[in-house]
Amino acid sequence: MAVSKSLQAYRGDLLDFVDDPFYVSPEESLRYIPDGLLIIENGVVKELGTYENLKDKYIDIPVTSYPGMLIMPGFVDTHIHFPQTEIIASYGEQLLEWLEKYTFPTEAKFQDKIYARKVAGIFLDELLRNGTTTALVLAAVYPESVDAFFEEAQARNLRMIAGKVMMDRNAPDFLLDTAESSYVQSKDLIERWHNKGRLLYAVTPRFAITSTNEQLHLTGKLLEEFSDVYLHTHLSENIDEVEWVKQLFPDCRDYLDVYDKFGLVRERSIFAHGVQLSDDEFKRMSEANATIAFCPTSNFFLGSGLFKIEKAKSLDTPIKVGLATDVGGGTSFSMLQTASEAYKVAQLQRQKLSPFQALFLATLGGARALSLENKIGNFDVGKEADFIVVDSQATPIMAFRNPEATAKSLDELGDKLFSLIIMGDDRAIRATYVGGVIANG
Amino acid sequence: MAVSKSLQAYRGDLLDFVDDPFYVSPEESLRYIPDGLLIIENGVVKELGTYENLKDKYIDIPVTSYPGMLIMPGFVDTHIHFPQTEIIASYGEQLLEWLEKYTFPTEAKFQDKIYARKVAGIFLDELLRNGTTTALVLAAVYPESVDAFFEEAQARNLRMIAGKVMMDRNAPDFLLDTAESSYVQSKDLIERWHNKGRLLYAVTPRFAITSTNEQLHLTGKLLEEFSDVYLHTHLSENIDEVEWVKQLFPDCRDYLDVYDKFGLVRERSIFAHGVQLSDDEFKRMSEANATIAFCPTSNFFLGSGLFKIEKAKSLDTPIKVGLATDVGGGTSFSMLQTASEAYKVAQLQRQKLSPFQALFLATLGGARALSLENKIGNFDVGKEADFIVVDSQATPIMAFRNPEATAKSLDELGDKLFSLIIMGDDRAIRATYVGGVIANG
Numbered sequence: 001m002a003v004s005k006s007l008q009a010y011r012g013d014l015l016d017f018v019d020d021p022f023y024v025s026p027e028e029s030l031r032y033i034p035d036g037l038l039i040i041e042n043g044v045v046k047e048l049g050t051y052e053n054l055k056d057k058y059i060d061i062p063v064t065s066y067p068g069m070l071i072m073p074g075f076v077d078t079h080i081h082f083p084q085t086e087i088i089a090s091y092g093e094q095l096l097e098w099l100e101k102y103t104f105p106t107e108a109k110f111q112d113k114i115y116a117r118k119v120a121g122i123f124l125d126e127l128l129r130n131g132t133t134t135a136l137v138l139a140a141v142y143p144e145s146v147d148a149f150f151e152e153a154q155a156r157n158l159r160m161i162a163g164k165v166m167m168d169r170n171a172p173d174f175l176l177d178t179a180e181s182s183y184v185q186s187k188d189l190i191e192r193w194h195n196k197g198r199l200l201y202a203v204t205p206r207f208a209i210t211s212t213n214e215q216l217h218l219t220g221k222l223l224e225e226f227s228d229v230y231l232h233t234h235l236s237e238n239i240d241e242v243e244w245v246k247q248l249f250p251d252c253r254d255y256l257d258v259y260d261k262f263g264l265v266r267e268r269s270i271f272a273h274g275v276q277l278s279d280d281e282f283k284r285m286s287e288a289n290a291t292i293a294f295c296p297t298s299n300f301f302l303g304s305g306l307f308k309i310e311k312a313k314s315l316d317t318p319i320k321v322g323l324a325t326d327v328g329g330g331t332s333f334s335m336l337q338t339a340s341e342a343y344k345v346a347q348l349q350r351q352k353l354s355p356f357q358a359l360f361l362a363t364l365g366g367a368r369a370l371s372l373e374n375k376i377g378n379f380d381v382g383k384e385a386d387f388i389v390v391d392s393q394a395t396p397i398m399a400f401r402n403p404e405a406t407a408k409s410l411d412e413l414g415d416k417l418f419s420l421i422i423m424g425d426d427r428a429i430r431a432t433y434v435g436g437v438i439a440n441g
Numbered sequence: 442m443a444v445s446k447s448l449q450a451y452r453g454d455l456l457d458f459v460d461d462p463f464y465v466s467p468e469e470s471l472r473y474i475p476d477g478l479l480i481i482e483n484g485v486v487k488e489l490g491t492y493e494n495l496k497d498k499y500i501d502i503p504v505t506s507y508p509g510m511l512i513m514p515g516f517v518d519t520h521i522h523f524p525q526t527e528i529i530a531s532y533g534e535q536l537l538e539w540l541e542k543y544t545f546p547t548e549a550k551f552q553d554k555i556y557a558r559k560v561a562g563i564f565l566d567e568l569l570r571n572g573t574t575t576a577l578v579l580a581a582v583y584p585e586s587v588d589a590f591f592e593e594a595q596a597r598n599l600r601m602i603a604g605k606v607m608m609d610r611n612a613p614d615f616l617l618d619t620a621e622s623s624y625v626q627s628k629d630l631i632e633r634w635h636n637k638g639r640l641l642y643a644v645t646p647r648f649a650i651t652s653t654n655e656q657l658h659l660t661g662k663l664l665e666e667f668s669d670v671y672l673h674t675h676l677s678e679n680i681d682e683v684e685w686v687k688q689l690f691p692d693c694r695d696y697l698d699v700y701d702k703f704g705l706v707r708e709r710s711i712f713a714h715g716v717q718l719s720d721d722e723f724k725r726m727s728e729a730n731a732t733i734a735f736c737p738t739s740n741f742f743l744g745s746g747l748f749k750i751e752k753a754k755s756l757d758t759p760i761k762v763g764l765a766t767d768v769g770g771g772t773s774f775s776m777l778q779t780a781s782e783a784y785k786v787a788q789l790q791r792q793k794l795s796p797f798q799a800l801f802l803a804t805l806g807g808a809r810a811l812s813l814e815n816k817i818g819n820f821d822v823g824k825e826a827d828f829i830v831v832d833s834q835a836t837p838i839m840a841f842r843n844p845e846a847t848a849k850s851l852d853e854l855g856d857k858l859f860s861l862i863i864m865g866d867d868r869a870i871r872a873t874y875v876g877g878v879i880a881n882g
Contacts, residue, residue: 088842089863091856092793126838301863303788331781331863333838340772347744352533395867397567397774401529415532422530422742422772425866426836 008040008436009058011051012066012389013406015413016073016378017364021356022313026410030356031379034406037063038071040385043435048379066389068405069430072359073378074133074386075335076366077325079232079272079293081138082123082149082162083110084328094303095238098329104172107165110140116148124152128440130333131429133386134366134376136232136270136293136324137162138204141175143185150193157197157435159376159384161230163204164189168215171206179214183222190226198384198435202230202270208245208258220263230268230370233259235292236281237273238304256281265290268371272326273298274312275305282308286317291369294361296341298326309342310351322369323361335362336424343421355417385436392420394428449481449877450499452492453507453830454847456854457514457819458805462797463754467851471797472820475847478504479512481826484876489820507830509846510871513800514819515574515827516776517807518766520673520713520734522579523564523590523603524551525769535744536679539770545613548606551581557589565593565601569881571774572870574827575807575817577673577711577734577765578603579645582616584626591634598638598876600817600825602671604645605630609656612647620655624663631667639825639876643671643711649686649699661704671709671811674700676733677722678714679745697722706731709812713767714739715753716746723749727758732810735802737782739767750783751792763810764802776803777865784862796858826877833861835869 014036021029037054039047039061047054083106090102110116116139127135139145139162146164153160166182167175177185186203194201203222205211211219223231236242236255245255252258256277259265267289274292277285285292294307312319324330325338332338339358346353367377376384393399398419407413420428431441455477462470478495480488480502488495496504524547531543551557557580568576580586580603587605594601607623608616618626627644635642644663646652652660664672677683677696686696693699697718700706708730715733718726726733735748753760765771766779773779780799787794808818817825834840839860848854861869872882 085838086842088838089860091796091859094788094791122837122841129837300782300785301788303785303791305789341741344741344744347535347742348746350535350744355532396563396570397526397529400563401527418532419530 006042007046007058007061009061009063010038010040010066010071011063012036012069012071014038014048014379015070017360018378020365021354021360023315026356026414029360032413034408036071038379038387040436043385045379045381045383045385047381066430070390070392072388072390073363073376074388074432075131075362076322076370076377077127077132077135077335078270078291078322078366078369079295079324080135080327082120083107083116083140083145085119085123085126087328089331090328094240096240096244098302103328104175107140108174110145111142113144113148116140116145117152120149120152124156124158125440126333128156128432128434129429130335130426131388131390131432132333132335133388133432133434134159134370134372135161136202136230136370138232139164141165141167141177143189146189146193150199153199154197156439157437159198159372159386161200161202161370163202163230163232166205166215166219167210168212170210179212179218182215183218186222187225190222190229194226194229200230202232204232207234207241208255209241209248216258216262216264223263228268230270231264232270233264233272235259235271235274236276238302239276242276254278254281256284260284270322270369272324273304273307275299275307277308282311282317282319285319289320291320291322293322293324293369294342295324295326295330296345297331297338298329299345300341301331302329306345306349308349309346309353310349320369321361322366323358332425334425336421336428339421355414355421358421359417385433387433388429389431389441390420391428391430392416392424394424398423398428447483448487448499448502450502450504451479451481451507451512452504453477453510453512455479455489455820456511458801459819459821461806462795462801464756467797467855470801473854475849477512479820479828481877484826486820486822486824486826488822507871511831511833513829513831514804514817515829515873515875516572516803517763517811517818518568518573518576518776519711519732519763519807519810520736520765521576521768521771523561524548524557524581524586526560526564526567529769530772531769535681537681537685539743544769545616548581549615551586552583554585554589557581557586558593561590561593565597565599566881567774569597569873569875570870571776571867572829572831572873573774573776574873574875575600575811575813576602577643577671577811579673580605582606582608582618584630587630587634591640594640595638597880598878600639600813600827602641602643602811604643604671604673607646607656607660608651609653611651620653620659623656624659627663628666631663631670635667635670641671643673645673648675648682649696650682650689657699657703657705664704669709671711672705673711674705674713676700676712676715677717679743680717683717695719695722697725701725711763711810713765714745714748716740716748718749723752723758723760726760730761732761732763734763734765734810735783736765736767736771737786738772738779739770740786741782742772743770747786747789749790750787750794751790761810762802763807764799773866775866777862777869779803780862796855796862799862800858826874828874829870830872830882831861832869832871833857833865835865839864839869
């Protein structure tokens with residue numbers, strides 16, 4: 001056959017999800033092709049199958065081989081703060097005090113666009129080192145910080161969603177916008193960045209505590225004016241926070257109801273945490289087809305509590321859930337380490353989170369959580385070719401624990417993936433490809 | 442001065458503890474010597490001080506320099522199973538089912554001494570890669586597994602404590618000893634290994650559930666006959682376990698009382714976990730000067746619960762506490778990662794565990810927990826020279842988070858150590874020295 005120069009072939013153990021393993025069996029949800037071949041054309045998936053079946057068809061293309069390694073879709077991180085990169089692992093506080101002591105003073109630096117670009121670059125490279133190719137990102141309150149982020153993301157051809165933090169009260173003066181300025185600035189940023197190449201915009205009020213009614217009202221107005229932008233905020237993370245919201249919005253039934261009153265609870269609305277949600281709030285989230293970003297390392301680190309992952313994924317009130325690092329409240333950029341802590345969150349509630357479920361959340365589940373499943377999340381033909389090469393023998397102890405490189409049965413695969421989740425970190429990410437081009441490795 | 446050939450000098454930022462930061466201030470408990478010099482003679486600490494003050498005195502000795510790195514005492518892991526190395530990160534169970542499904546079948550392999558030596562070697566090298574130089578270790582039920590372990594530890598000149606697991610009921614037949622055989626075999630092992638070089642013996646009934654009254658009685662007899670051996674077992678880890686103990690020992694007031702009735706609760710008795718302890722049990726542990734090995738990664742991973750570290754270290758019922766990985770129930774050989782999870786255990790209870798407290802538990806606190814503070818745990822003159830070189834900039838994100846290599850104030854040091862704990866792993870251990878000789882790095 002005539003082979004286009006833009007064709008590329010990658011050989012390894014292909015692994016992705018075609019359905020949700022919380023609702024169907026591993027056999028039905030998983031696509032595992034040991035010694036497979038992934039064909040990319042012009043940055044999207046053209047075909048995949050076993051090497052044996054496809055090798056003759058693509059005999060003229062050079063093959064990049066990763067023997068004994070997994071080739072998986074890039075990870076999707078559904079909630080992370082780029083200006084908090086430098087305060088990861090800051091000591092001793094729970095949410096509200098942590099914001100006061102570490103977050104607010106640090107975010108003030110991001111008015112300086114040069115500084116913001118520098119940190120955005122480091123942040124994106126760290127994501128890529130950890131195999132994360134798409135993230136939903138909070139910038140700082142300054143539009144410059146959003147420009148800086150999108151410019152760096154664009155330079156790396158990344159599919160990224162981000163937005164300017166809106167906050168017009170209950171924060172230091174130097175960080176506050178106004179309802180009006182936040183509306184104008186967000187609108188300008190949407191017009192300049194939303195759907196520009198692979199970039200997307202999220203309207204981003206920090207959380208109910210730092211927004212006036214007027215700002216939340218204008219947030220809703222932006223969502224009406226630009227129907228396909230995202231809404232990204234925090235929800236019900238910490239007990240003291242929930243209590244304060246109750247005082248600030250005495251007329252609202254619960255925390256979620258604050259956002260609901262302003263039309264912010266709908267598809268493409270991503271709420272980080274949801275640790276303290278009531279049954280009513282779970283029900284409403286489910287009805288609205290909104291998303292929770294589950295942030296286990298952060299919820300441990302800030303002492304927020306245990307997210308009810310089993311309830312969120314139950315058939316009664318099914319909610320779209322993505323996994324998220326929540327750096328700087330989270331402690332790692334690694335979605336593997338994040339999945340490991342997610343397992344521990346489940347165990348502490350006497351629930352089981354299978355390795356298939358955890359990796360689903362980190363890939364196709366994340367894509368669905370961000371309504372991007374038609375673009376990323378697995379290797380369906382036509383999807384954007386963001387993928388990673390994963391080495392389950394990356395450290396001496398992992399190699400001892402996993403003496404066989406390639407899993408030969410579903411049980412073996414589950415065991416390998418589980419140990420990868422529990423023990424893996426950035427070292428397990430041998431390479432990261434973005435749109436079919438190597439970006440790290 | 443005349444300089445002995447056996448003298449060695451190490452230059453770096455020296456850090457150790459001279460007292461307990463749970464009870465005195467960081468200033469009183471910490472010894473921090475930026476750009477210090479550590480002088481070793483014949484495998485023990487001869488002197489330490491600033492490089493500036495000591496350089497002329499030791500002008501004839503070549504200096505091994507680790508600029509900008511911390512030089513700390515080796516870590517002490519107070520509870521770990523060497524035969525479980527290969528089942529680290531096994532999926533889906535809580536304690537009792539985990540033993541049935543993973544532990545028991547695996548431990549059966551350790552009757553084969555050749556296999557046991559191989560795994561013991563891998564295990565010890567992994568400890569050294571992670572900066573752990575002393576551990577309290579469970580072997581398997583077979584005396585061969587203990588010989589294998591001690592032979593490998595001896596070959597590396599390590600100060601290690603270990604013992605044969607005793608269990609004569611409630612486990613598969615192929616793993617059971619008898620009360621009598623466990624007594625005879627343990628006695629023989631004590632006579633052959635206890636105080637042989639740096640090795641020490643721990644009488645090791647697995648836990649109350651797998652020992653008959655007769656076996657526990659003979660355990661007490663061994664402690665009487667060999668007054669300076671250790672007692673090492675599990676205590677009150679999991680709710681179902683506690684319930685079963687209640688049924689098996691209806692005459693005992695509580696779980697600890699089972700051990701107490703047989704004379705097993707005293708100094709040099711180390712009880713792993715203690716997650717479910719009652720106030721009475723805390724009180725009794727304190728009175729008896731017994732030790733708890735706090736195993737945070739394991740307690741998360743097996744869903745056991747949150748150890749009450751603040752209560753254990755309270756002035757009301759002060760208990761000697763060591764930090765422990767509990768591999769294979771624990772998820773990492775790294776005492777840094779273990780300290781990170783310990784912080785999260787505290788946070789989930791709205792308590793703070795400072796970086797000084799956490800590192801104390803991993804060094805001098807561990808030595809005290811094992812009644813070895815006259816031999817290891819800090820750099821007091823005459824202590825055995827087991828030390829590690831720690832790089833708080835070991836990964837790109839750690840280097841970004843910690844741009845200054847050497848901390849210049851107590852605040853800076855606390856911040857650096859905290860981020861080291863939260864983000865560090867085996868990569869942060871640049872070198873491990875045992876008795877003044879490099880063992881890894």
